[in-house]
Amino acid sequence: MTLTRFVRKNTFRNLRRSILTVLSIGFSLLLLTLMMAIWRNFYMSKATEESALRLVTRHKVSLAFTMPSFYREKIRAIPGVAVVLPQNWFGGVYKDDKSGNFFAQFGTDPDDFFNVYKDWKIPEDQLKAWQHDRAGAVVDSKKAQDYGWKIGQKVIVTGTIFPTNLELTIRGIFTAPRPTNSLYFNQKYVEEAVPYMKGQQGFYTILADSPEAVQKIGPAVDEMFRNSPQPTRTETEAAFQLGFLAMLGNVKAFILSICGAVVFAILLVSANTMAMSIRERTREVAVLKTLGFTRGTVLSLFVGEAVMLALVGGIGGSLVAFLFGMAAGKAGGFAGALQVNGPTMLAAWIVAALVGFISAIIPAYNASRLGIVEGLRHIG
Amino acid sequence: MAIPIKYNIRNMRLRKGLTVMTALGIALTVTTAVFIMALLAGLQKAFRSTGNSLNVLVLRKGSTSELTGPFPAENFQTLKTLPGIAKDKSGDPLVSGEITVVIVLPRKDGSGEANVTVRGLMQDGLQLRETVKLADGRWFTPGQREVVVSNSIRKRFIHANVGDSLEFGKGPWKVVGVFDAGGMAYESEVWGDVNQMTSDFDRQGVYSSAYLRATDPAAADALKHRVSDDQRLKLDSMLEPEYYATQTKSGAVIQFIGWLVAAIMAVGSSFAAMNTMYAAVAYRSREIATLRVIGFSRPSILTSFVLEALLLSFLGAIVGIILMLPFNGMTTGTQNQVTFSEVVFGLQMTPGVVAAAIIFALFMGLFGGIFPAWHASRREILAALRD
Numbered sequence: 001m002t003l004t005r006f007v008r009k010n011t012f013r014n015l016r017r018s019i020l021t022v023l024s025i026g027f028s029l030l031l032l033t034l035m036m037a038i039w040r041n042f043y044m045s046k047a048t049e050e051s052a053l054r055l056v057t058r059h060k061v062s063l064a065f066t067m068p069s070f071y072r073e074k075i076r077a078i079p080g081v082a083v084v085l086p087q088n089w090f091g092g093v094y095k096d097d098k099s100g101n102f103f104a105q106f107g108t109d110p111d112d113f114f115n116v117y118k119d120w121k122i123p124e125d126q127l128k129a130w131q132h133d134r135a136g137a138v139v140d141s142k143k144a145q146d147y148g149w150k151i152g153q154k155v156i157v158t159g160t161i162f163p164t165n166l167e168l169t170i171r172g173i174f175t176a177p178r179p180t181n182s183l184y185f186n187q188k189y190v191e192e193a194v195p196y197m198k199g200q201q202g203f204y205t206i207l208a209d210s211p212e213a214v215q216k217i218g219p220a221v222d223e224m225f226r227n228s229p230q231p232t233r234t235e236t237e238a239a240f241q242l243g244f245l246a247m248l249g250n251v252k253a254f255i256l257s258i259c260g261a262v263v264f265a266i267l268l269v270s271a272n273t274m275a276m277s278i279r280e281r282t283r284e285v286a287v288l289k290t291l292g293f294t295r296g297t298v299l300s301l302f303v304g305e306a307v308m309l310a311l312v313g314g315i316g317g318s319l320v321a322f323l324f325g326m327a328a329g330k331a332g333g334f335a336g337a338l339q340v341n342g343p344t345m346l347a348a349w350i351v352a353a354l355v356g357f358i359s360a361i362i363p364a365y366n367a368s369r370l371g372i373v374e375g376l377r378h379i380g
Numbered sequence: 381m382a383i384p385i386k387y388n389i390r391n392m393r394l395r396k397g398l399t400v401m402t403a404l405g406i407a408l409t410v411t412t413a414v415f416i417m418a419l420l421a422g423l424q425k426a427f428r429s430t431g432n433s434l435n436v437l438v439l440r441k442g443s444t445s446e447l448t449g450p451f452p453a454e455n456f457q458t459l460k461t462l463p464g465i466a467k468d469k470s471g472d473p474l475v476s477g478e479i480t481v482v483i484v485l486p487r488k489d490g491s492g493e494a495n496v497t498v499r500g501l502m503q504d505g506l507q508l509r510e511t512v513k514l515a516d517g518r519w520f521t522p523g524q525r526e527v528v529v530s531n532s533i534r535k536r537f538i539h540a541n542v543g544d545s546l547e548f549g550k551g552p553w554k555v556v557g558v559f560d561a562g563g564m565a566y567e568s569e570v571w572g573d574v575n576q577m578t579s580d581f582d583r584q585g586v587y588s589s590a591y592l593r594a595t596d597p598a599a600a601d602a603l604k605h606r607v608s609d610d611q612r613l614k615l616d617s618m619l620e621p622e623y624y625a626t627q628t629k630s631g632a633v634i635q636f637i638g639w640l641v642a643a644i645m646a647v648g649s650s651f652a653a654m655n656t657m658y659a660a661v662a663y664r665s666r667e668i669a670t671l672r673v674i675g676f677s678r679p680s681i682l683t684s685f686v687l688e689a690l691l692l693s694f695l696g697a698i699v700g701i702i703l704m705l706p707f708n709g710m711t712t713g714t715q716n717q718v719t720f721s722e723v724v725f726g727l728q729m730t731p732g733v734v735a736a737a738i739i740f741a742l743f744m745g746l747f748g749g750i751f752p753a754w755h756a757s758r759r760e761i762l763a764a765l766r767d
Contacts, residue, residue, distance in 0.1 A: 020655040027648035031641060061548055062495055064447065064482045065581075093444075160444050229550070229582075233484075246492045250712060258641055261408050265645065268405045269652040275397060276659050 003297070007304040014277065018309060021273040025313030025352065026320070028266040033321035033340055033348040035259050040344055041337040042245060043252075048177060050119035052211060056240040057221055058203040060231040063089070066200035067230045078220045080213025081206055085109060085116040088187050088202035092157035092166060103143055104180075105157055105166070107187030107202075110136075116207045119177055126151065126172030134186050136171035142179035142330075144170070155183075164193035178336050205237070263351065266310070270359035274306045278363045285367050286375025298368040306360030307353050314352025318345040382680050383671065388688040391660065399692065402656040406696025407703060409645040410741050414704045416638030417733040422563075422725040423631040423714070430564040431620030434466075435508055436603050438590040438617045444626075446480040447497075447721075450586035453477065455613050462606060464599030465592050468504050474593040476505035479577050479586075482721045483548040483570075485537045494713065495721040496533065498548065498570045500577030508591050512566055517542040517557030520572050527572040528557035532711055532724040546570070549580035565624055568713070568724040591620070627723075634714060646744055649696075653748030657689050661756040668756050669764035682757040689749020690742055697741035701734055 012018050057075065059065035066088075075084045088107040095101045110131045114122060122138060130136045139149060149155065149170050157166040168185050191198045206221070208214045218234040225232045235243075245251055278285075285298055321340050328338040392399045431437075438459060440451040456477040468474040479500040484493045499505075503522060506512070520526040527546060534540045545552035553572065561567040578584050594600035600619060607617040661668070668681060708729045713722040 016658060017655055020651045020658070024648045024651035024655065027644055027651070031644045031648075060484075062482045062484045158442070160442060163440070163442065243492065246494070258412065261412055262645065265405050265408045265648065265652075268401050268408075269648070269655075272398060272401045272405075272652065273655060275401075276655075 003301065004304075007301060007308060010277075010301070011305045011308050017273060017276070021269060021309055022313040022316065024269045025266050025310055025355075026317035028262045028269070029314045029317030029348050029352055030321045030324070031317075032259060032262045032266075032351065033318040033344060034324065034338055035255050035262070036344050036347060037321070037325055037340040038337050039255055040341070041339060042242065048119060050117075050177075051237050053208045053214060054116065054237040055206040055208065055214060055217055055221075055234055056203055056237055057206060057232050057234040058240075060222075060233045063203060065230070066197075066202055067204070067232065069199045069201050071201070071225070071230075071232070072204060074224060075204060075206060075221055078217060078224070080208050080210065080217055082209040083112050083115045083207040085112050085205045085207075086187065086201035086203075087205055088190065088197075089161075090157065090159065090166070090185075090190065091161045092159050094155070094157050104182040106182060106184050107190045108184050110138075110184075110186055113138075113184060114174075116205050117176070118207075120174050122172050122174040130171040130186075133169060133171055134188055135166075135168055137168040137183050137185040138172040138174050139170055139183045140180045141173050141175045143181050143183065144173045149173075157183075162190060162194045162197065164190065166190075179330075206234070263355065266313075266352075267355050267359055270306060270310050270356055271363075273309065274302065274360045275363050277305070278302055278360075278367050282367065282370065282375050282378040285370055286372045286378070289372050289375070295368040299364050302364035302367060303357060303360045306364075307356035310352040310356030310359070311349060314349050317352075318348040321345075321348075383676055383684040385687060385691075388684060388691055391664070392688065392691065395660070395663075398656055398659065399695070402653055403692055403696040403699060405649050405652045406693050406741055406744055407700035409642070409649040409744065410697050410700025410737050411703050412645055413642040413740050414701060414729065414733060414737045415707070415727070416634070416642055417736055418704070418708070418727040418729045419634055419638070419712070419725075420631050421728040421730050421733050423634070423723070424628055425563055425728055426565050426567065426723060426725040427624045427628045428621075429562075430566065430624040431622075432508070432511070432593075433597065433619050433621050434594050434600050435620035436592045436594055436600055436607070436617050437620050437623050438592065438607055438615050439588075441614045441616045443616065446478070446589040447482060450479075450583060450588050451615060453585050453587055455615060456587055456590055458613060459590055459592060459607065459615075462592070462603060464594050464603045464606075466595045468507055472504075474504050474507060476502040476508055476591045477574060477587040478502070478505060478589050478591065479574055479581070479583055480588045481577070481581050481583075485533075485540075485546070485548075488536055488538055494537075496537070496570060497568060497721040498527075498572065498577065500572055500574035502574050505571075505574075505591065508593055509566065511564070512559050512561045515558045515560040517555075519557055521556075522573045523576065524573065525551070525553050525576055526556045527553045527570050528559050529555055529570050530567045530724075531558055531560050532567050532713075533570060534558050535711070536713065536724065549577070551580075563726060565627070565723060568722055631714070642740075646740070650744045650747045653689060653693060653745060654751060656692070657685065657749050657752035658755070660688065661685065661752045665756075665759060665764045668759060669761045672761045673765075678757040682753050685753030685756050686746065686749045689745045689753065691745075693741045693745025693748070694738065696745075697738045700741070701729075701737055704729065 059067050069086065072084045072086055075081060086109055090105040090107055092105055094103065114120060114127060130138050137155065151170055151173065153170045155168045155170060157168065159165055166185065166189065206217060208217055214236065221234045222232050288298055318340070322345060325338045325340040329336050439446065460473045460475050465473040465475060481498050482495045483498050485496050486493050506519060515531055520528055529540050539546055540555060542555055542558060544555050546555060592603060594603050604617050604619065607613065607615050671681060707727055709726050711724055711726045713724045
């Protein structure tokens, strides 16, 4: 019997206890994996190549303030800027004010929209149809699927910020790399209905012509409007989106404290199990030592057992997290941040193995130091 | 006959290490649950306790918050003359036409920026909110570029102390005072003179909202209908507490994530508790058989072990609650989903939260203990004695 086989046999000899321990560690690591995935997706992921080229300019005070439409031409004149796209939050209500019916609607310029979002796909004929219909709209394929919207369907959105309602016709359905859950329409519609919005824009999305230009454009735009009545604030698209996340609260501290609690909890569970099984086997340890096994071997036997248990739990938990993340990824929006990738799962396994190691080292060390006679005399 | 509870307590003391570790595991889960419930309780307090039920809030028809959609200032003149409005000190109607805008301020802790609501109000606006007290400095003077900030704004943002200047709109605003709103939604606002604000934000001739003080509850109700039903005004009105109650949904994200986390941790801890209880049963199989021989029935063995599991989880709950106590009252912020600005609230470990945490832990104990206890009560006496 090889040592690995011995460890394996021992790990599962009290099957019920092993299963309960694995389940307990598995659930905790499921949570840990999800938390690490959120962290990675929010704070460590590199923006896609296309997204890294985009910047957002808003009014310096906040998004609630508008900027004049002529800013578009001025920004376009800055070297390195390829396209400038105005966008406006409409904030209307679809059907009723239930959270299930909440989605973002933006008024924009159909002629340049897909020149900025080059990574978003829409059939050419649908794009043409949208550009030709002032009351037309394009919608995310996920949203269209959720509501069962078809091309040509009428959608009515009730205004809450603006005193007008939108009666839109779906002209196109686009697919974005990550579901956006949003609807886009021609801002001219709102400008005609709401006089005070004429010549005003909510924010601008800028497409840079090269990654090098991105860093120069931001300061250049803000410098240009510094002393105007409407100063601006320009940041990368990724930073702009992180800004929304920061408003939810101190997300970093929240995730870190949960991770801490979870790691500590699995440490306790694992240590508990190992303490129980080592205590039961005091006499066996003495027998092993009588047979000539060294202290080191005894130590590694127990540590190996703990690591194995924790790893089984860790692998199981992270696999469930992976499936969970896949399902959440389909839902889009913030839930997409739950998507788990390979390195995150590997990190979870390393944490599991480490926790197993640390939890067993003290009881295993004590067991390995036990005197043979004393051990044999032990009543379990 | 029931087995005395002392038997369980002594047994738990015997296996100290095991008891402490299992209880700590449960305690961590309880801590997480308490944290989330306390957050939600604080958030609810911020919205539920805001507003005087004699104050009638007027908004443009179709608008869902003070932020969305102004109405013409002429309408305010009409509102002032409506019947049922109380009088202020100088004998004029106690009303305030107000403007609310959202600005971005840098946080003190370096975690970026947050949206903050700025409210421009008339002098009567302060009298309409008599529960808001001045904590430091003085109130703003009409016609001056002066603001007062709430206590938590002072704590959380840069340049928000008395004597500092906040930079927004068309230039600096002098901070002349700090007010204490006692955990209400106003705790997240900056206040200044309405006329200064409208010109600074280019909103002349409009108000975001109007507050009217009714003479009594019946008048408040009448006033509310009178405003909403007037087709010429195109305005909507509601009682102030009603308006803030709708904003509690801002906690939905925290609530969802929080409960998901707590539920997953609870399942994990239940399995750990089950493990401990199975071990307890296994160690004591001869003891249990002896108890049976003496004459204790199967149900009393079952109850005894379930009780032991409950005791274990209760211990965990107490430790968990004690671990969370230092965080009680800690303030944090989240985004108000109606006004899109930050709402500041404190962690509130109310008696309800504590009770819910204990019940939560007892459920974990029950789930973890019931199977091992069942197992213990079903053992054959002879087989167990021979072990």
